[in-house]
Amino acid sequence: MSDNLPSEQKKLASPDLSWNDQGLPVSQQFDDPYFSVENGLEESRYVFLKHNHLPQRWKGHSGEFHIIETGFGTGLNFLMTWQSFVEYKKQSDSRKRHAQKNNDPETEWLHFTSIEKFPLSKEELQQAMSLWPELATFTELLLQQYPLTIPGFHHLVWPEHKVRLTLIFDDVHNALPQLSGPVHAWYLDGFAPSKNPQMWTDSLFQQMRRINNRSPYVHSTVATFTAAGIVRRGIKGAGFDIRKVPGFGRKREMLAGEFSLSCGPEQPSFYREKPWLIPQLPKIPTPAPQAPISDQTPGNDNILVIGAGLAGCSTARALAERGHTVTLIDRLGIGQAASGNPQGGLYIKLAASDNAMHTQFYLTAFQHSLAKVKEISERGTDSDLWDDCGVLQLAYDDKEQQRQQKFLQSNQYPEALITPVTAEEASKLAGCPQNQGGLYFPQAGWAAPAKLCEQLCQHPLINVERWDVQSLKQNDDASWLLEDSHNNRRKAAQVVIANAYDAKQLLPDAYLPVKRIRGQLSILDSSLVPDIKTVLCARSYMAPARNGLTCLGATYNLNDDEPEVRAQDHITNLNHLQDFGPAWAETDAESVIQGRVGFRCTTPDYLPMTGSIPDTQRFIEAFRPMVKNAKHIPNTEAPVMRGLWLNIGHGSRGLASAPLCAELLAAQITNSASPTGQAIETALWPGRFLLRDMMRRKIT
Incomplete structure (x- = not known):
């Protein structure tokens, strides 16, 4: 489960910048400026936009357009591509308004994936991009979401521009x-x-x-500023018809090319080692222009999401933002079950081990999620939906104190993420005396889960209905038929099950080893208790x-199904x-x-269970050889229940985990680029426990 994680989990190397007389950032390590001394912005446009035939290719391309960049640097290439895409969308919208009939496909979203081993700090990026005031609007939007320099994947989304950035802080070869x-x-x-x-x-x-090679029929192009022989030969070996073209300014040549189908055998990959994760096609089609919700016929929903808690509402929102009509059903309504608490801490408890x-x-x-x-x-x-008041995890007993000390000894994270505090510092942060210190998360805080669910559903492509689904079965045409307790039926091409433990009822044959843990919240009269200024966490939490x-x-009551409030739990x-x-x-x-x-x-x-759902018996038969020999991996796709997806198991961390899982699931359903990478996708895959217990010979 830890394949290909970032090479250094906890600390990234500094970019070691200097600034020359012209104000350009220069890498001391590589003795090279980050962009052209002449005009870095125009060179980026010339090399990467012009020679990837952009923005022309966005017209005539449907769905998401995905770019991969090696070397995020100052973000210049991303920002100028973002600017170009926004201009393209404005022109596209204008064409649609003035054309009586226009069925030509248009790019709906820009997904930009970029890799950087030596990420700049927010302050360094801001200084570098101050050289390009025409990109100031986009620079400011990027800075608002720019992540802490922590290794791994960072997924940023700007739905108003239909742009997403997957920023990977790691070595390109990892x-x-x-x-x-x-x-x-x-x-x-x-x-x-x-x-x-x-x-x-x-x-x-x-x-x-x-x-x-994973998508051989996709028109893929490449461009780079260099014409070095090692690069030209490498790109040609990667399957591209490569050519030299005039370079920018004083540079004589650069390289550009297009991918060719006849590129030779596929290299060993994540999928070769884990064939059960091969994307399950066919996915849903790219959305056509949508009719108003009121004009759509019930029962012909393209995507149906079961469960209107944080997981379901986040999933519905992620799909709707991609242009798909979503019907969200729940027997109680929006945010009424476990996601209905008036307040919840938005933070994470990182493992000491x-x-x-x-x-x-x-x-x-x-x-x-933040x-x-x-x-x-x-x-x-x-305005009462979110408060970034910070979260203080108190070292409330010897065991927790030892855990925190062990964590601090083995971890080096930015202080903006987590910082140790003394009892005196904790007292100031909390606004009341504390007997011990702890770990402080300055970016964290509390959110109102029920209100967040309601706001997530405020999208014109999301239709919410109270509907108590009792059974689910697949039709001969691969669609799904849902039935409620009154024998009412509805049909859906794709179904997402996001109703927590109740998924077991709808999927009796699926292998879902989840637990149901009761929790009781006590709500106090704040005039009778001390004021606090931050969320406090120990055996319980308080906002x-x-x-x-x-x-x-809230309490933790395993094997307890009592729905009523109990005095003993208070x-x-x-x-x-x-x-x-x-x-x-x-x-x-x-x-x-x-x-x-x-x-x-x-x-x-x-960890949550997010992704496609294995067909249990067919999966066991397909991968039975691995039970006897773990290295005997069948060269076959995993048998799954096509058109059926799962997003459950968020425990008490749904505020932190649900939004990213929703993005991941929406990408899988629409066959778009992953926001997390394959290691996390594997770790969240719903079939992991079935495969694990097969390997442990608990299932034969």
Whole structure:
């Protein structure tokens, strides 16, 4: 599960910048400027836009247009491509308004994937891009979401421009094996081959060939500023018809080319080792222009999502933003089950031990979720949806103190993500005396899950209905038939199951080893308890007061299906108040004015289950040889229930995990580029427990 993770999980090398007399950033390590001394912006346009035939190719291309870049650097190539795409979309929209009938396909989204081993800080990027005031609008939008320099994948989205950026902080030779197609254009940038030979190797070109071979009928082009022989031969070996063309300014030549189908055998890849993850085609078609929701016939929904909690609402939003009509159904309505709490902490608890995959996923998911929640909060009218007040994880007993010390000894993360604090510092942050210090997450805070769910559903392509689905079966035409308790039926081409533990009822034959854990929240009268300024976490969590109420919770009751609020569980929550310092010593049951019960859905490895669902019996038969010999991997796709997808198992971390899982699932359903890479995709795949227990011979 830890294949091809970032080469250094916890610390990235500095870019070691200097600034020359013209204000241009220069790499001291490679003794090379980041862009042309003459006019870096015009050179980028000439090399990468013109010689990948952009923006012309966006007209006539349907769906998502995917670019992979080696060397993000200052972000110049991304920003000028973004600017060009926005101009193209404006012209496209104008054509649509003035044309009586226009059925020509148009690119809906730009997906830009870029790899950077030595990422600039936000301040360095801002200084570098100040040289290009015409890109200032896009630079500011990028800076608002620019991630902390933590190794791994970082997925940024600007839905108003239909642009997404997957920014990978890692060595290119570690990052490319994580990627798959389709890729429509390659930007081979980075420092000159003579200055940075470690990047321009056979490994780079072999991975380009592998990725393009995954989508051999996609029109893929390549452009690079250099005409060095090693690069020309490498690109040709990657399957491109390559040619030399005049370079920019004083540069005599550069390279450009197009991918050819006759490119030879596919290189070993993630899929060769894990054939059960081969994308399951066919996917849903690229969306046509949508009729208003009211004009669409019920029962002909293209995509249907079951479950209107954080997972379901996030999935519906991700699909709708891609242009697909989504019907979201839930027997109770939006945000009424486990996602219905008035407040929840948006933070992550990183493992002290070396659990690289768990850490990498939650780091990636946390930063993406922060950006998404802020975007939804700023777009909506409810100012009481999100508060970035920080989260303080207290070292409330010896065991937790030892865990935090072990974590600090083995981890080096930016202080903007996490920083240790003393008891005195914790007291100032909390606004009340603390007996111990802890770990402080300054970017974190609390969100209102139910309100967030409501805002996620505020999209013209999302239709929400209260509908209690009781059964699910596949029709002969591969569509799915749903039936409720009153024998009402509806049909859908694609179905996403996002109803937590209740997925087991709809999928009795699927292998879903999830647990249902009861949790009771206690809601206190804030006038009777001390004020706090940040979210406090120990055995329970507590958020700052909101509308005169303070949330405290929640209990963990395994094998307990009681839906009603219990006085004993309020007492349990109140007993945990001692973890939050002496100011809470006098708080008693009189302060509790109400409670709420929800049920978490957790998995054995505490990671969500997101992706396609194996057909259990057919999967066992197909991969039975691996039970006797783990190296005997059948060369076959995994048998899955086509058109059926899963997004469950978020436990008590749905605020952090659901938005990224929704993006991943939407990419899988629409056959778009992954926002996470294959290692995380594997770790979240719903069939992992079936395969694991087969290998352990628990299933025969």
